[in-house]
Amino acid sequence: MxxxxxxxxxxxxxxxxxxxxxxxxxxxxxxxxxxxxxxxxxxxxxxxxxxxxxxxxxxxxxYKALSFTPKGERLVQVCCGTACHLKGSQAVAGAMEKSLGVAMGGTREDGKVTLEPVNCVGACALAPVVMLDGAVFGKVNPAAAAKLPLGA
Ligand code: FES
Structure with a gap:
């Protein structure tokens, strides 16, 4: 590189x-x-x-927001806090891995997307939560996770 x-x-x-x-x-x-x-x-x-x-x-x-290796152009974070875990964040994470073509904690080879777990983001009432470039998407189910507006 x-x-x-x-x-x-x-x-x-x-x-x-x-x-x-x-x-x-x-x-x-x-x-x-x-x-x-x-x-x-x-x-x-x-x-x-x-x-x-x-x-x-x-x-x-x-700081987890800082990285020595390049992150993707889009950052997708799946909350793995307790409330989100209880509401099915693992299934959401699995769906995101499948739809984005990258394993949790990784960056896709084309550099377009990084998918990573994140601790509670303080929006537990919306669990399970996914963040897309810092924007919160709540009550995300696996089917909805695959339709987030990534454009990637
Ligand atoms: S546990 Fe996910 S927002 Fe709090």
Missing amino acids: APPDLSALPGILESRPPEPGELLPLLTLIQGRWRCLPEEALKAVSAKLRVPLARVFAVASF
């Missing part, structure tokens, strides 16, 4: 003040731009904020 084009990185780095408290906002911006955290970008963040690279990696590893 070719290394990512990081030509937009200086602009992203300049968009935030050079303070250690900007670490997470910068990592979030980088994740949003490249759908992952390229190593060279992490080194640049470390230098700009004067935060040790080990600390940058530790923060990047801690």
Whole structure:
């Protein structure tokens, strides 16, 4: 795989003040731009904020929304919290795997979709819940899961 084009990185780095408290906002911006955290970008963040690279990696590893490997263009998350589990989220997850052609926790080979489990998103009354690029879809059954507006 070719290394990512990081030509937009200086602009992203300049968009935030050079303070250690900007670490997470910068990592979030980088994740949003490249759908992952390229190593060279992490080194640049470390230098700009004067935060040790080990600390940058530790923060990047801690948050599930941040990833070292590229996520798909569309992010589908199936809630696996207790309420959703009791309402059939496993069947929904199975249907999503089948309709999207990717195993839970993976990204499809064409890079279009990442399917991953997520902990309770705070919408238990709508269980089972699926999130599509952050938008909540509630009371999803396996048949409805296959019809979510993915366009992929
Ligand atoms: S358990 Fe799924 S939204 Fe709470």
